[in-house]
Amino acid sequence: MGQQQKGQGGSISSKDELGKIKDQKLIRLDAYVKGKWVSATGNKRFEVTDPGTHQTLGHVADMDAHDVSKAVDAASDAFGEWSKITAKERASLLRKWYDLIVANTDDLARLLTLECGKPFTEAAGEVDYGASYIEWFAEEAKRVNGDVLPTTNNNSRMVVLKQPVGVVGVVTPYNFPSAMITRKVSAALAAGCTVVIRPACETPFSALALCELAERAGIPPGVFNVVPCSKENTPEVGKELTTNPKVRKVSFTGSTNVGKLLMSQASSTMKKISMELGGNAPFIVFEDASIHEAAEQLLFCKFRNSGQTCVCANRIYVHDKVYDEFVSVFTSLVKEKLCIGHGLAPSTNFGPMITNHGLAKTEEHLQRAVKAGAKVVVGGNRANIEAGGDFFEPTVLVNVNNDVPMTCEETFSPLCPIYRFSSEEDVVRCANNVSVGLAGYFFSRDVGRIIRVAESLEVGVVGVNTGSIESEVAPFGGVKQSGVGREGSRYGIDDYLNIKYLNVVF
Ligand SMILES: NC(=O)c1ccc[n+]([C@@H]2O[C@H](COP(=O)([O-])OP(=O)(O)OC[C@H]3O[C@@H](n4cnc5c(N)ncnc54)[C@H](O)[C@@H]3O)[C@@H](O)[C@H]2O)c1
Numbered sequence: 427m428g429q430q431q432k433g434q435g436g437s438i439s440s441k442d443e444l445g446k447i448k449d450q451k452l453i454r455l456d457a458y459v460k461g462k463w464v465s466a467t468g469n470k471r472f473e474v475t476d477p478g479t480h481q482t483l484g485h486v487a488d489m490d491a492h493d494v495s496k497a498v499d500a501a502s503d504a505f506g507e508w509s510k511i512t513a514k515e516r517a518s519l520l521r522k523w524y525d526l527i528v529a530n531t532d533d534l535a536r537l538l539t540l541e542c543g544k545p546f547t548e549a550a551g552e553v554d555y556g557a558s559y560i561e562w563f564a565e566e567a568k569r570v571n572g573d574v575l576p577t578t579n580n581n582s583r584m585v586v587l588k589q590p591v592g593v594v595g596v597v598t599p600y601n602f603p604s605a606m607i608t609r610k611v612s613a614a615l616a617a618g619c620t621v622v623i624r625p626a627c628e629t630p631f632s633a634l635a636l637c638e639l640a641e642r643a644g645i646p647p648g649v650f651n652v653v654p655c656s657k658e659n660t661p662e663v664g665k666e667l668t669t670n671p672k673v674r675k676v677s678f679t680g681s682t683n684v685g686k687l688l689m690s691q692a693s694s695t696m697k698k699i700s701m702e703l704g705g706n707a708p709f710i711v712f713e714d715a716s717i718h719e720a721a722e723q724l725l726f727c728k729f730r731n732s733g734q735t736c737v738c739a740n741r742i743y744v745h746d747k748v749y750d751e752f753v754s755v756f757t758s759l760v761k762e763k764l765c766i767g768h769g770l771a772p773s774t775n776f777g778p779m780i781t782n783h784g785l786a787k788t789e790e791h792l793q794r795a796v797k798a799g800a801k802v803v804v805g806g807n808r809a810n811i812e813a814g815g816d817f818f819e820p821t822v823l824v825n826v827n828n829d830v831p832m833t834c835e836e837t838f839s840p841l842c843p844i845y846r847f848s849s850e851e852d853v854v855r856c857a858n859n860v861s862v863g864l865a866g867y868f869f870s871r872d873v874g875r876i877i878r879v880a881e882s883l884e885v886g887v888v889g890v891n892t893g894s895i896e897s898e899v900a901p902f903g904g905v906k907q908s909g910v911g912r913e914g915s916r917y918g919i920d921d922y923l924n925i926k927y928l929n930v931v932f
């Protein structure tokens with residue numbers, strides 16, 4: 427069994443790396459409520475660590491439900507004024523926020539790598555990607571148009587208004603600590619909503635740095651609130667954000683199970699919801715595809731963020747006729763091109779698992795598959811990197827059973843099972859035979875097949891001859907148990923608007 431390259435990182439000190447952040451004011455440890463940096467009740471704090479070294483990065487304010495209710499009050503008080511300033515004014519403030527993020531990309535990326543582990547270049551890519559939503563929604567703010575309908579009575583006019591929903595509770599995951607916040611918050615602020623953001627416990631630093639820049643951009647007090655909290659306080663904080671009557675919408679990105687819980691809690695006050703949940707993306711290589719192109723695309727699509735991305739390829743289906751060639755080409759790429767290490771070591775392009783829970787799940791998925799007959803072609807072990815974090819090798823498997831967890835559920839790990847298929851009909855049936863439907867990918871040059879398969883896949887986003895689908899211009903979101911709503915694009919702002927119909931009789 428071949429091995430991937432191992433990067434450096436042995437001498438990395440997380441504290442020293444934090445010290446290299448040029449603008450040290452971006453490292454915030456307190457919460458942000460009503461335009462002030464505040465500590466939690468009783469000055470309670472929780473520890474945040476670097477997943478690449480397990481060293482402490484800092485102790486952040488641990489907000490409880492009562493603290494969060496004050497943040498909701500602040501957001502509710504600020505809503506009146508923020509929703510009434512002109513869209514052009516909101517757009518201008520968003521644009522300033524965007525400019526500040528772009529100007530501070532290196533610092534923000536370093537912070538992101540330190541708390542989430544993804545390699546620095548990938549982290550800088552995330553900051554840039556996240557910022558693109560702010561630029562986009564700054565522009566869209568000015569295009570929230572209403573409607574005048576053909577009247578059914580000459581003595582009346584029928585008018586449609588679009589109005590901001592109100593206070594939005596935002597809950598985000600640890601795998602995209604920056605972009606999952608900006609994608610939601612920029613649409614919300616552009617629409618005229620105010621926000622209370624609860625970032626993931628593992629990755630509050632990016633959220634707080636974005637907040638520092640929002641403050642510098644001049645976003646008024648109360649419009650933008652950030653309430654970090656520990657794992658222990660998460661259920662009560664989640665309950666507050668989903669049941670407080672002043673919160674009119676909950677926007678969540680994370681796993682399907684937590685999404686269902688938050689959705690049921692939010693139903694008690696009938697809040698509007700956006701749910702961006704887990705996936706289990708099929709990646710299909712037909713016999714007429716370019717094998718090298720498909721293998722190159724899979725490398726990024728499967729292994730970015732060490733497999734911890736909701737749209738990562740999860741199940742790889744390769745046509746029988748090209749199966750052996752594909753496995754051989756792809757395995758060589760994995761060995762040659764991936765270099766494991768701490769995300770701030772210059773040669774690294776494959777970082778640690780973000781949590782040790784994720785590492786344990788990876789090992790369990792692997793063991794269950796191997797027990798059921800799977801063969802590991804490359805990888806298959808924890809990687810012993812001097813830096814000391816939770817590393818697992820990029821792993822390719824063949825002969826994987828269809829009933830094992832890595833096939834049936836989102837593995838969210840660097841495990842890459844490659845299955846055989848022999849007919850288009852069968853592979854589409856297999857691809858759709860899961861409860862979720864976020865992204866799907868396939869490779870073919872046959873135009874008829876491209877249309878048939880793209881229309882048949884039960885997902886919200888399809889990559890055809892590409893493993894890359896993200897763009898602020900395009901609608902992002904899933905079907906089935908992958909969620910409700912769309913983010914980004916001209917559709918994304920609608921999730922933060924209510925429609926009001928006026929029948930004006932004169
Ligand atoms: N569709 C998308 O756009 C998208 C994007 C990124 C991640 N994801 C999904 O997120 C999952 C990985 O992220 P994760 O492991 O952090 O997911 P998770 O559901 O465990 O956690 C997501 C967030 O919810 C918080 N949370 C957990 N229990 C809560 C509760 N009772 N009340 C309030 N908040 C609670 C977590 O602390 C975290 O901040 C994967 O399933 C991935 O596919 C989806």
Ligand SMILES: O=CCCC(=O)O
Pocket residue numbers: 601602734735736737896902
């Ligand atoms: O984990 C999901 C993030 C999806 C994206 O790339 O926008």
